[in-house]
Amino acid sequence: MSRIGLRIAAGAVLAFLYIPIIVIALYAFNAERTQAWPIRQFSTEWFGAALDNPSVRDALVLSVQVGLSATLIALVLGSLAAFAVHRFHFFGRDAISFALVLPIALPGIVTGMALNATINTAGIGFTPFTIVVGHATFCVVVVYNNVIARLRRSSRSIEEASMDLGADTWQTFRHVTFPVIRSALLAGGLLAFALSFDEIIVTTFTAGTQETIPIWILNHLRQANQRPIVNVVAVFLILLSAIPVYLSQRLSRDGGAGPTSR
Amino acid sequence: MTPATTAAPGPPASLRRRLLATLYRHPRTQLLILLTPPAGWFGVVYLGSLAILLVAAFWYLDPATSAVVREFSLTNFERLIGEPVYRTVALRTLTVAFLVTLADMVIAFPIAYYMARVAAPRLRSVLFMLVLLPLWSSYLVRVYAWRVILAPNGLIDWTVQQLGLPGFSPGVSDFSMWLVFSYIWLPYMILPIYTGLERIPNSYFEASADLGARGATTFRKVVLPIVLPALVAGSIFTFSLTLGDYITPTLVSNSQFIGNVIYESQGVSNNVPFAAAFATVPVLIMAVYLLIARRLGAFEAL
Incomplete structure (x- = not known):
């Protein structure tokens, strides 16, 4: 050609x-x-109308709350798992990365239905918490991939140097290790937030009647009189999911945002 | 970075030091602290949920009270196999996933080739970002956008009319669904192929040309065999994501996917056991697909 x-x-x-x-x-x-x-x-009249719409505002608040909570959980679990896999050899080490990627490797309806069956069987109601659990589960791998890629590229000798100079484990982590992984954490966290903010399939199984921004769009796009507002909310959704991804990509040169990290 | 002058929160430095020193001498304890939260979350929340899904698939609804009976039964699977509608739905889902994968391979190859072998490094990184952004964001908005574009008097209809032809508005149809799926998952195919093509050393092209092969022959005999694992890797995404979707069929077609039946079974008819049973079908399909993909070397290309 x-x-x-x-x-x-x-x-x-x-x-x-x-x-x-x-x-x-x-x-x-x-x-x-x-x-x-x-x-x-x-x-630009519909932008005002969208911001004045109480159900849009509620959905936006819920989406941001869920996104931040899921990101926080994913940051903690993802970096703990990355450190464990990077620093130690143990039985089942390979199974860890496999288990972490499973929620996004399996079709979305499977993850969604599994959580839904559990929520129904356990008799817990649908709350923001159930949405967060679902989102955090598929967000962990994003943080994990970013952090472990950074750990693999950085040398442990600077930590040994820090210990030799008299720093204890915490001081070494705080002043040496953490600065090394900081931007990887930020990149992973941004991606996790974007993923959570945009997600719909798993969410429809864990939300019950609650509306996140994507679910709000889904519920209202067939109503002719709501269309102008749906279009405005759609623009919010594009911006709040694309901007974090863009920033994250600028932050990490590890390729942590490749298709395999989903 | 002088540790001695760092004011530390928490317990007095000496106690903290002794604690940390003990921890330092016990790597197993360190590992336990690191591993328990993530392993606990995935073991209990996720694998536990999958286990419940599997168990619930064998429960059934009491016909009289519509309450879930937690006893082993093959009712759901008998219904799945016995009623032809579910076979039709499963077959339709599979066919569309296959056609979408095929379309994405054809559309993705030229741009991936351009990015990997023609574009200058700066343009390459811009293109990479432009392909990556839609992969991570705006799934629902992009489906919704096509619903608007394909509607009567939408952008496509209008453009075709401007060309002096009778209008064209596929609206909600199986054609629209195939088009929109191919569009939505396209970046998942472009990026693995791009990575695969980028890895081919220039010398392979030179050697092929030196041996007298023309462009088409080089493509068929050199490029394609090397990129095959990457193509299969991309197809895992396009196939699995189509298989697991039900929003796109709802918005741009009138057809039902496996996901639609699952969603309505649990939401509308409150039959969680039947929904769980049907959800095992995509798991089985993906298990077979991944086994084949592994044989073709796709896992090394991921």
């Missing part, structure tokens, strides 16, 4: 990837309630 042909093909695929996103962003500024193309009149 010629270079020009390849260049055209690459451009066409990029257009294919981004035109739908651009189109929906434009519709957020559509003054009319109909979704016909082309847009005849632009307006």
